[in-house]
Every structure is written in C-alpha cells, then in structure tokens.
Amino acid sequence: MRILVTGGAGLVGSWLARTAPATLGGAPVELHLTVRRAEVPPDVAGRVTVHQVELTDRAAVDTLVGRVRPDVVVHAAYTQSSRDDVVTATVTVARAAADVDAAVLFTSTDVVFAGDRPPYAEDDPPDPVTDYGRWKLESEQAVLRAVPDAAITRTSLVVALDPPDRGTAGMVETWRSGRPVRLFHDEVRQPIRVEDLVAELWAILALPRAERAGIWHLPGPEKLSRLVLGERMAAALGLGGVPILATSAAQHPSPRPADPELVADRRHGLGVHLRAVDGPVDGPVDGPGRLDGAGAGGADDRGAGSSE
Ligand SMILES: NC(=O)c1ccc[n+]([C@@H]2O[C@H](COP(=O)([O-])OP(=O)(O)OC[C@H]3O[C@@H](n4cnc5c(N)ncnc54)[C@H](OP(=O)(O)O)[C@@H]3O)[C@@H](O)[C@H]2O)c1
DSSP, rough: OOEEEEEEHHHHHHHHHHHSSSSSEEEEOOEEEEESSOOOHHHHHSSSSSEEOOOOHHHHHHHHHHHHHHSEEOOOOOOOHHHIIIIIHHHHHHHHHHHOOEEEEEEEEEGSSSSOOOOBBBTTTOOOSSSSHHHHHHHHHHHHHHHHTTTTEEOOOOOOOOOBBBHHHHHHHHHTOOOOEEEEEEEEOEEHHHHHHHHHHHHHHTOHHHHHHHHEEOOOSEEHHHHHHHHHHHHHOOOOOOOOEEEEEGSSSSOOSSOOOEEEEEEEEEEEEEETTTTTSSSSSOOOSSSSSSSOOOOOOOOTTTTO
C-alpha cells in the first residue's frame, strides 16, 4: 500500500513514519512524506521517500500526487495560525487525492466544538468558536466533499516526552530563562501521547477503506486542565517544583473552548491501550513488524501551553 503523509516533519507525521508497519492488510507499505521548510528527523529520513512541496500550490500538489499515485493520503500538515495552511492546503490535497481515487485520512481537532456543552459524540454537530476550529471544520467539510468516504480523526492535545512536544519544550525553555509558566486552570482537554495516537491511526489505516470512512474521535485517556497537564509533564521530565502560575481562560480576550470533551464510540475495536501522558517513556517503539529497525527519536509540537 502506497501512503502519502503530508506534514512529514511534524509531530504526527514523523511519528507515523517512525512507527509505520512493514505491511498493512497483507500489502507491503511504501511510505512517502511531504515536507515544506522543516526536515524529517534523521531516524525517519532513511526509510521513507521525502518530497518537498508547498501544499497550497495546486499545480505542485497535483504533480506530486499524480507521480506518487498513493492509495491513501494522510493529511497531517497544518499551521494553526494560518487559514491558507489549514483550509487552502486541505482543499488542494483533498482534490488531488480525489483525482487519483486515493483514500484520505484527515487529522482534525476537538476544537471544532465550542466546549460549552460537553461531551461531544462523533455525530454531534460541530460549533467552533475559534478561527482555528472554524478552519478545521471547513477543511473537514472540504475533504468529505472531495472524497466522501474519507476518514476524519479528531483528537485533543498531542503530547510527547522524548523528545518533548513543542508546547512542553516551550515550557521548559520558559523555566530555563527563569520565568514562570502560566497555564489555564479552567480549560480542560484530553491529551494523548503521540505514540498512542499514531498507533490508532495505523489501526484505522489497516481497515478496509469503507470501514475507515467517517468521523473518529481519538481523545486521550484522561481529562486534565492545562495546569495539571503542565504540572504532570514537568514532573515527568524531572522538573517538579518549577514555577507554574494558574491563570483563567475566562480572562482571555477571545472565546476559547473550555471543555471540548470527545466521546469516542468507534475506537474500541482498534485495540490500542492508551497510556497516561506522564507515564514512563518506552524503549524503541518499533518491533519486528516495523518498516525497519531504527529507534524512537526527534519530533516536536505543542502541549499544555498551546491554544491547540
Ligand atoms: N499537535 C496537537 O496538539 C494537535 C491536536 C489536535 C489536532 N492536531 C492535528 O494533527 C495534525 C498534525 O499536527 P502536528 O502537531 O503533527 O503538526 P506540526 O508538528 O505543526 O507539523 C505540521 C507540518 O505541516 C507542515 N505544513 C504546514 N503548512 C504547510 C503547507 N502549506 N505546505 C506544506 N507543509 C505545510 C509544516 O511544515 P513547515 O514546518 O515546513 O512549515 C509542519 O512540518 C494537524 O492536522 C492538526 O490539526 C494536532
């Protein structure tokens, strides 16, 4: 199975590559990643084909997808603050996938919900209150228009300890510079470890195309305030006792989802055990079934302090 993952230098994309199985549904996996400016981590680079492309460039995306002719496109590229990188890129990727009859798995977010009437089931109507949430909803709809049997996976904060995700790394930087970290005590999320999230994505990709279709909620195992998440990530990194100031999201100038709790009705058959965000970091995640034998390493992204 030929799989094209966009955002291959990002947190989710690089971990998908790192944990890719050798075969899926009996077929050998051939993995292609797209990057823009950032490079894929060195442990990933040797085992995938990397393509540099600007995903808002329709002609470039059409050429790439026409050349690779993927069976599945996993669209994980985005920039939270850029409508173009969210919506335009998604429309472009989804149309190109449709043109070659590729299946699509699109990574979306819990903040397509307002967070004022939790919990939210997979068939609840989204009602985003942030630009990012609106752009991701618009993107979900564009994907489904282009590829009606696409899989849309919504998750909460994606976190990692080794190496720390971007939000966690940002907190560490703040402490190193002698400043306290400020985190909301009244905004809760369901953070998920990136290793567990990508294990679920691979389990979804292993399903027949028709069974992948539609919305999947993939939250982490616990509801945590950003404050508690920050404290737990700090402790897990051996930084217990660093200064963290509790602040209120109610003081924030623009609306934020206070509790976009996702109910996950479809994931039960996927068989992935979700671990606490601050649990021990395992050894290398790859086993005999992986694309090759390299170990874990190099990724980034946001966590407790992010607006994701
Ligand atoms: N991280 C979270 O907490 C979280 C939570 C919920 C949902 N999600 C969803 O999960 C997905 C992956 O998130 P992530 O954290 O892995 O993202 P990430 O680490 O920020 O990586 C995203 C990658 O997308 C690339 N990209 C952005 N715009 C592009 C464009 N126009 N053309 C080409 N490449 C582009 C970026 O490349 P450059 O670096 O070169 O710009 C970056 O490497 C996203 O769909 C996001 O909405 C993430």
